Amino acid sequence: MSLIVQKFGGTSVADCEKIVAAARKAIRAQREGHQVVMVVSAMGKNTDVLVDLAQQVSDNPPAREMDMLLSTGEQVSVALMAMAIDALGSKAVSLTGAQIGIRTDSTHTKARIRSIETSRVKQLLDEGNIVIAAGFQGIDENLNITTLGRGGSDTTAVALAAVLDADTCEIYTDVDGVYTTDPRVLPDARRVPQIAYDEMLELASLGAGVMHSRSIEFAKKFGVPIHVRSSFTDVPGTLIVHDPESRTRPVSGAAITKKEARITLEGIPDEPGVSLELFRRIAAKAISVDMIVQNISKDGKANISFTVPQNELKVTLDAVKQASELLQPENVTFDDHVSKVSVVGLGMATLPGVANKMFQVLSEAGINIQAISTSEIKISVLVSQADAQRALQAVHNGFELDVTPEDSPAEVSSVRVRDVTDPAIVVQRLREMEDLAIDDIELDRSQSLLLVRRVPDHPGIAAQVFDAVAAKGINIDVIIQNVGRDDCANVSFTCPVADYEKAFAALEEVVKEMGEGEVEGNREAAKLTVSGIGLRSHTGVGVRMFQALSSAGINVDLISTSEVRVNVIVDEHEGEPGLKALQAAFKDVLLDT
Template sequence: MSLIVQKFGGTSVANSEKIMAAACRAVAAHREGHQVVMVVSARGKKTDELVGLAAEITHTPPAREMDMLLSTGEQESVALMSMAIQTLGEQAVSLTGGQIGIVTDSSFTKARIREISTDRLRRHLDDGSIVVACGFQGVDDAFNITTLGRGGSDTTATALAAALQADECQIYTDVEGVFTTDPRSVPEAKKVPRISYDEMLEMASLGAGVMHSRSIEFAKKFGVPLRVRPSFSDGEGTLIAPEGDGASRVVTGLALVRNEARVSLSELPDRPGVMSLIFSKMSARKIPVDMVVQNVGTGGTAEVSFTVPEADLAETLTAAQEAIDEMGAGQVRSGTNVAKLSAVGAGMRTHSGVAAQMFQTLSDAGVNIQMITTSEIKISVLIDRTGCDDALRAVHAGFHLEAESVPNPPIGVKQQHDAAPARANRRELLQAVVGSLASMEDIVVSEVQLDESQSRITIDNIPDRPGVCAQLFTAVAEGDVMVDMIVQNVSHDGQARVSFTVPRDDLQRCLLLVREVLASWEGASLNYEEEIAQLSVMGIGLRTHTGVGEQMFRALAERDINVQMINTSEIRMSAVVAIEQGQPAHQCLLETFGLAE
């Protein structure tokens, strides 16, 4: 007998009519022969109501008591849902997180799941009952009620599906599925029938809004097929699963994050240990650092920029200043009127010119790029928040994402039929994790990769205006050169610096192409390094687990290894070091993350 987990959010259970509609779905699945676990959120605006009540009592409510209060919203929903199912003629039992056996740490309001006991769930399912479970909550070792923070009900559903080895976890929501981008911003956006875990991880972390990244982490870690389905119709929605063998879009979707803030630390000493110190200060405050960019140092100094949620800016600036004071050098700058626009697609691994096309589209729309960071399946740019919606629409049209069928590669993009073994190794992303369900939300670093087959090119004093990156990377794409890491830090005095890596076999050809472009930029200069070592820490939830960067850079600093470039994504954190330090760095990171043989 198959087992299905169904999750219903607050809008899907907002009133008695919607509760009955959700109950009908569970009953229908049960009568088709499935065992069914429902995970239910608090009704509609119930959580907001409870938060408002607490605010009327005190401006500083204790975190433990807030968890006690907020957990009642889900308890109300599951009791009503269980009544509805029984009214329809089926057995049902409602359970709180503690009654289920969801054990968490004691981080009130943002707890992480440590383990789940399934014995009670199995007994009720085997007795023929539909289990209606409270989302968003658990208990710690002292039986305090805890809540799981943002996206907590999605996390509960996926974690239960993992623990029960469910055949599918269905997330019912008020949209038809996962779209190429937010259809409220781009009416031409299309529903994506299937998307890979890695693509969805990037989309979720970038603010795609359908699901929170923690739930995708569970799904990938334990191999749970997820399906985002509409609660208002019988549509099949979007399946989130491993990458398929069939044709796929070069770019699957776009995401826009408006609530970003930028922090830049400049005039830093270009020496080992600097990045370790910065990341440790951020990790101590559990600040989710995003879009980390460090370009190659010059004149003995380095600069690193990163984005954080705007709500965390004040805390981030305090942490950054502490790092500066401890180093005895550096300067902190910040900016708030910024947005992050990202393109995500597994097809980027095998097509050149995707970045060039994105940059050209932004140039044609008059949009200037402040920062660039990339991964194998994502390109992110930081742009001015004003006009970011126009930029989103332009890039969506530029990649033809409104098309119903899978289009051919964009003009100027050539499919690569062979690639260096090192690149092939990097394509082997995360493997499903099996075994014990204890410590379910521990950091999962599945692999540490070393690539010694690339070269680095850096261009200084580039005019900071729209179209410059488009011109540069279009020339590179026309030469059929695959670009891996692209790093552009924040410009100063109207001048920008861009670094990128290419296969070493393509270096000389790429330099000829780049020099032709540089001839039109007065004052621009080029330098390159033929041999570099690129280290990549691969894993699930590198962004939500704030300690990964701290561990990585502390380990390198302890071996006196200097980091020249940094690039990050949801599933990969990469650093460039000197070629002679590649092997020692690789070994120390394997040891740090428990992967050494």
């Protein structure tokens, strides 16, 4: 008998009428011959109400007690759902995370799953019950209730689907699938019938609200097909699987993260260990650093900028203050009125010109880019919050995301069934389920590094630079833009060694046209890449990288991050030692070793 996990978010169970409607969907699936596990979130805005209550009695409520409080929201939902199913004539049993046996670490409000017991759920299913699991929660080794943080119910659902060998995981929400961008932000967004795990990982980490990145990590790691569907209609929805919608389109989606904060340390020593001293203090506070931008130094001093969620700015600044006592930066600045706009697509890795086109459409819209960070399948730019909506519209139109590609698959009509997993693998999943897994560590010696320093910071700078480079037929890899001192921009990028001289000449022409700026470069650079699932949510990955490189005496010139990759650029002669240092540092989590 096949097994389906159905997850219903807060808007899908916001009132009793909607709870009954969700109950009917579960009963229908069971009567079609499936065993059914439901994962249910707290009703509507219930969690917000509980948070508000906590803030009324305490300015700084203990994290343990917040978990105790917030977990009650899901407990209400699962009990009401079981009652609704019983009233409709079917059997159901509701279970809290602790009753299921979801074991987590002890990081309250952001706990990570360590293992899940399956025997009780399987027994209840075999007895003909619909099992209703409370999402978002678990229990640690000391029997304290824990919660999984933002998107915790999605994580619960996909994790249960993984360990139970479910045929699919259906995510019911208030939208009818995954869109090219949030349809509540841009009305001309288009629903896609299919999207790849890696694309969805990036979009989720960038603020796409349909699913949280940790749940996509589970799905990719364990091969769980996810079917995103509407709670209120029978629209086919979207499959999240290994393959993208189109092989001919370089971009599959765009996203906006409205509430970001940027922190910049100016004039820090450009030497091994500097990044380590900064980011290990931030990681110790379980803060997910996103857009890390470090430019080539001048006179032994470098600038490094990074973004964090706006609501984590204060605690991040506390960590930066600690690091500053050692690093002695010339200045520390921050801006909590910035937003990040990104485009994502597997096709970027093989189809050229994506970055240049993005910068061009933003230039034509008169939008100034404050920072740029790229990876193999993502380009992110930082803009002012006032420009964010226009920037998203510009890139969505520029890449024609509202138009269905010719090679798009037919609408989803049935769920793909994945291969049955070896029982030994299922048992392994029960141990350390959210451990870091590194897919690969690579060294690319074919790169050269170029920098345009101290050019005017105004709309169109990136477009002007990369128009000139593209006109020479040069393919660009890693791109970094950072605002330096005196509000001047620094733009760095890597390209093939064979194109170094052409790229340098093109940049000199750009600087001449601008009437200011200077060009620098390193003909022989190396790119070190660590690839895996959930690198951003595992806040210690960067620390481990920087620790390994620092211990080997290797200095980092540039840093580029994404959800699934971290790239660093070093001198070519340090590439091989850097590779060996990273392989040693990650040998315990490197797959197939």
